[in-house]
Amino acid sequence: xxxxxxxxxxxxxxxxxxxxxxxxxxxxxxxxxxxxxxxxxxxxxxxxxxxxxxxxxxxxxxxxxxxxxxxxxxxxxxxxxxxxxxxxxxxxxxxxxxxxxxxxxxxxxxxxxxxxxxxxxxxxxxxxxxxxxxxxxxxxxxxxxxxxxxxxxxxxxxxxxxxxxxxxxxxxxxxxxxxxxxxxxxxxxxxxxxxxxxxxxxxxxxxxxxxxxxxxxxxxxxxxxxxxxxxxxxxxxxxxxxxxxxxxxxxxxxxxxxxxxxxxxxxxxxxxxxxxxxxxxxxxxxxxxxxxxxxxxxxxxxxxxxxxxxxxxxxxxxxxxxxxxxxxxxxxxxxxxxxxxxxxxxxxxxxxxxxxxxxxxxxxxxxxxxxxxxxxxxxxxxxxxxxxxxxxxxxxxxxxxxxxxxxxxxxxxxxxxxxxxxxxxxxxxxxxxxxxxxxxxxxxxxxxxxxxxxxxxxxxxxxxxxxxxxxxxxxxxxxxxxxxxxxxxxxxxxxxxxxxxxxxxxxxxxxxxxxxxxxxxxxxxxxxxxxxxxxxxxxxxxxxxxxxxxxxxxxxxxxxxxxxxxxxxxxxxxxxxxxxxxxxxxxxxxxxxxxxxxxxxxxxxxxxxxxxxxxxxxxxxxxxxxxxxxxxxxxxxxxxxxxxxxxxxxxxxxxxxxxxxxxxxxxxxxxx
Numbered sequence: 001x002x003x004x005x006x007x008x009x010x011x012x013x014x015x016x017x018x019x020x021x022x023x024x025x026x027x028x029x030x031x032x033x034x035x036x037x038x039x040x041x042x043x044x045x046x047x048x049x050x051x052x053x054x055x056x057x058x059x060x061x062x063x064x065x066x067x068x069x070x071x072x073x074x075x076x077x078x079x080x081x082x083x084x085x086x087x088x089x090x091x092x093x094x095x096x097x098x099x100x101x102x103x104x105x106x107x108x109x110x111x112x113x114x115x116x117x118x119x120x121x122x123x124x125x126x127x128x129x130x131x132x133x134x135x136x137x138x139x140x141x142x143x144x145x146x147x148x149x150x151x152x153x154x155x156x157x158x159x160x161x162x163x164x165x166x167x168x169x170x171x172x173x174x175x176x177x178x179x180x181x182x183x184x185x186x187x188x189x190x191x192x193x194x195x196x197x198x199x200x201x202x203x204x205x206x207x208x209x210x211x212x213x214x215x216x217x218x219x220x221x222x223x224x225x226x227x228x229x230x231x232x233x234x235x236x237x238x239x240x241x242x243x244x245x246x247x248x249x250x251x252x253x254x255x256x257x258x259x260x261x262x263x264x265x266x267x268x269x270x271x272x273x274x275x276x277x278x279x280x281x282x283x284x285x286x287x288x289x290x291x292x293x294x295x296x297x298x299x300x301x302x303x304x305x306x307x308x309x310x311x312x313x314x315x316x317x318x319x320x321x322x323x324x325x326x327x328x329x330x331x332x333x334x335x336x337x338x339x340x341x342x343x344x345x346x347x348x349x350x351x352x353x354x355x356x357x358x359x360x361x362x363x364x365x366x367x368x369x370x371x372x373x374x375x376x377x378x379x380x381x382x383x384x385x386x387x388x389x390x391x392x393x394x395x396x397x398x399x400x401x402x403x404x405x406x407x408x409x410x411x412x413x414x415x416x417x418x419x420x421x422x423x424x425x426x427x428x429x430x431x432x433x434x435x436x437x438x439x440x441x442x443x444x445x446x447x448x449x450x451x452x453x454x455x456x457x458x459x460x461x462x463x464x465x466x467x468x469x470x471x472x473x474x475x476x477x478x479x480x481x482x483x484x485x486x487x488x489x490x491x492x493x494x495x496x497x498x499x500x501x502x503x504x505x506x507x508x509x510x511x512x513x514x515x516x517x518x519x520x521x522x523x524x525x526x527x528x529x530x531x532x533x534x535x536x537x538x539x540x541x542x543x544x545x546x547x548x549x550x551x552x553x554x555x556x557x558x559x560x561x562x563x564x565x566x567x568x569x570x571x572x573x574x575x576x577x578x579x580x581x582x583x584x585x586x587x588x589x590x591x592x593x594x595x596x597x598x599x600x601x602x603x604x605x606x607x608x609x610x611x612x613x614x615x616x617x618x619x620x621x622x623x624x625x626x627x628x629x630x631x632x633x634x635x636x637x638x639x640x641x642x643x644x645x646x647x648x649x650x651x652x653x654x655x656x657x658x659x660x661x662x663x664x665x666x667x668x669x670x671x672x
Contacts, residue, residue: 003028004077008463008470010410011047011079015056019066022077025086033074033111039138040113041069044078044087044105047410048245048258048308050317051121052104058124065128072135073108080105081307081414082461085474085523089156089530094118096155108134113531114149115156157532169577171598177584177591178210178219184585189250190226192585196256198246199230201266202543206588208273209595209624227274230267231286232368234358237321238350239366239397241289242297243267244311253367254358257318257407258311261298262542264290265420269427276431277622282371287428294421295440300413300464303447305421310408320407322363323397325354331400332393338385345386346393349375413462415452415473418444419480420542426487430619438491445488448481449500458507475522475536476545478508482552493612493631502556505565508549518571519546537576539589546572547589554593555627558603561637573597596625600654602672605639606630608648617665623672 003023005016015022023029025042033040045052059065069075080087080103090107093115107118117134138145186193192200204223211219230236233252235244242264244255268290275283298306313320323331325347332343339345347353351369356362369375372390376383425441428434452459452469459469460477482504489497512520519535522545536545550572557565576590584591604626606614611630618626629638642651650668652659662668 008465009047009079009082009412010408011045011052011081012077014047014053015060015077018056018060019063019070020060020075021066021070022075025076025078025083029074029076030111030113036074037111038072038074039116039134040109040111041073041075042078042086042090042107042109043075044080044090044107045103046080046308047408048260048310049103050256050258050311051102053312055104055121055127059122059127062124065124065131068128068131072131074111081410082412082471084476085530085534088522088534088536089532090115090118092156092534093152094120096152110145110149114153116145116149116152153531156534169594169598174210174591174594174598175214177580178207178216180581181584182218182222185222186250187222187225189252190222190229191252195250196246196248197235197250197252198541199235199243199263199267200541200585200588201263201270202539202592203585203588204270205266205273206591206595208270208277208622209592212277212622213595213599213624224274224278227271227283227286228371231271231282232371234365234367236286237293238368239321239394239401240293240297241286241291242293243290254365255318256311257321259293259298259309261294261305261307261414261417262420264294264298265417265424266542268294268421268424272424272427272431273622276619284432287431291425291428291437297409300411302464303444304413304451304462304464305418305444306409306411307414307417308410310410313405313407318358318363318365320401320404322358322365323352324356324362325352325364328352328364328397331397335392335396337389337392339381339389342386342389342393345379345381346390348379349390411464413452413464415448415458415460415462415477416480418448418452419477419484422448422484423480423487426484426491429491433616433619441484441488441491445484445497452477458504472524474524474545475508475512475520475549476542478504478512479545479548479552482508482556483548486552486555490615490628493615493629493634495631495635498556498559498636501552502560505549505552505556509568513568518568518575520549537579537590538586540586543589547576547587547593551589551593551596554596554601558601558627559629559636559638569593570597599625601625601627603627603629603638603651603653604668605642605651605653606648607639607642607651608632610648614648614650614665618669621669623669626672 001016002018002021004012007013007024012024078086091101091105094101094105094107097118102120104121107115109115122130184193191197204226207219207223211223229252235247235252235255242259245258245260245263246256248254248256268287271283271287275287311317349369350366351357352364356364358365372387373383376386422441422445425437429437451462454469458473458477460471460473462469482501485497485501511524514521521533522536523533538544539547550569553565553569557569573593576587580587602625609632615628615630629636647663649661649663651661652668652671659671
């Protein structure tokens with residue numbers, strides 16, 4: 001065993017028996033690099049990463065390759081999910097070098113941590129050649145290596161904002177941005193017009209808000225096309241619920257089978273809002289089955305959501321999820337269904353064939369050929385009976401599948417990703433009023449409060465094997481947890497959640513705020529210093545921590561009537577506005593804040609003993625940019641001046657102006 005054997009990260013433990021003398025990230029490795037004047041390999045991945053496994057098998061388990069690495073390099077293995085700050089700066093360096101990045105991420109640095117070269121996956125022959133070439137270069141051209149590291153570090157440190165001549169942002173500019181964005185829509189298969197295709201929930205959250213507020217049928221039709229195509233494709237687990245990380249093709253058919261908590265949390269929230277808007281049973285089922293997947297396979301009984309399921313089982317990608325025709329038929333053999341020849345209909349519905357629809361091994365990824373209503377109409381089937389048989393068949397297939405060798409579980413619990421799931425459950429509760437969703441959300445919020453906040457210090461990760469939290473929290477931990485607390489407040493009108501959110505934001509301002517830029521650093525002074533501190537502003541699969549924090553400050557500024565919060569938020573937004581035009585999909589979280597500011601976020605304050613019940617009447621509708629407050633004895637400043645005129649009273653305010661109070665939700669909705 002190498003030095004990784006004492007770690008708790010499942011990814012690091014996967015490498016504990018490699019012949020490579022791996023170190024975990026820490027001072028010991030860097031001190032050794034300085035003492036021996038060796039280049040450092042910072043190799044970054046995560047436990048569910050297929051190509052990380054491939055490179056490990058080809059190179060890191062190979063004795064000859066390991067000998068070269070051990071002789072000439074100090075080798076550090078990093079779990080990107082445990083140390084996203086490390087991943088962030090070295091990913092940017094590799095993107096500067098090659099124009100793109102990915103995992104595994106392999107970055108070579110000087111003994112002081114500054115990068116000199118890097119890349120992603122390397123075949124074994126390429127890897128050994130690179131190792132020897134870099135060793136020769138460093139030993140014979142040290143001045144050139146130092147010069148290149150200085151220039152590359154300068155590129156990573158650069159943060160350019162030009163707001164000096166930026167004109168005011170107007171509703172017309174928003175329309176123009178979305179019109180430009182439409183050029184990148186796949187109007188046949190949904191999503192981005194590219195492959196591979198990633199679900200980008202935050203993109204579609206913005207488009208949903210925009211489409212409803214602007215009554216833009218094209219945008220809403222595209223959104224619904226995308227949501228249907230994703231949930232009918234192989235990227236969605238038709239049997240067990242939940243989404244894989246991305247699809248390798250344009251059709252959403254062939255997934256990269258790893259399942260991540262952060263994807264599923266955000267997609268649950270998105271489908272919840274789509275259901276709230278349309279009342280579509282298809283959206284409800286997708287949301288419910290995805291929640292069931294998370295609770296079944298990514299949850300600890302005592303609380304806390306795990307991080308991911310591997311793409312591989314038994315050394316093969318997707319083996320746990322796919323079916324040969326023979327396996328499919330055998331699983332359902334002897335079962336009774338309402339519809340004659342139901343199994344044959346189900347084969348067609350899930351596109352199962354003897355030749356298979358994936359690889360050459362007669363393997364099938366279950367995908368839906370169409371929605372159930374269209375399928376039943378085309379084949380003259382009773383839809384109610386078909387749905388009943390479909391549910392039974394899925395339960396049978398799920399039970400049969402459970403006997404297979406399961407994909408590896410990454411069982412670390414991350415504050416930021418758990419917060420995303422808490423927010424998702426709050427959204428699902430808002431859309432459905434299913435009490436168990438709210439109880440699960442509150443249970444896990446309490447878990448984070450108990451186990452990830454120790455002596456007033458928030459931590460990033462927790463593992464049940466040690467029952468200890470570790471790694472000081474990053475900005476996304478603070479921003480996502482505050483966001484979850486705000487979401488829970490709007491479900492419960494429990495002031496303690498808003499007080500928690502304010503406390504988290506105040507701590508974040510103290511630890512991360514950069515007065516020079518007006519933004520927040522990603523990592524704090526409390527962790528060991530990297531060669532650079534970065535500001536995360538770009539919205540990717542997960543929205544940027546600065547974008548989420550800006551929205552938190554905006555909402556809390558209204559709840560607590562604090563101009564300081566609103567000022568910081570709007571200065572951050574103003575700083576980002578010039579970037580929107582070039583790539584709007586990369587700033588969808590910021591654009592949601594822009595929608596709230598340009599169009600006006602309305603506060604809805606409900607007084608009276610039945611405030612929650614009144615709020616639940618509002619929840620029967622999807623209305624963007626409403627901020628709810630309520631209760632009889634609230635201490636929140638926004639509620640201080642709101643009085644009851646008898647019974648439940650609804651106060652609607654925009655900016656500093658309030659409309660006449662009303663008592664009925666139907667009257668209030670007409671005013672929105």
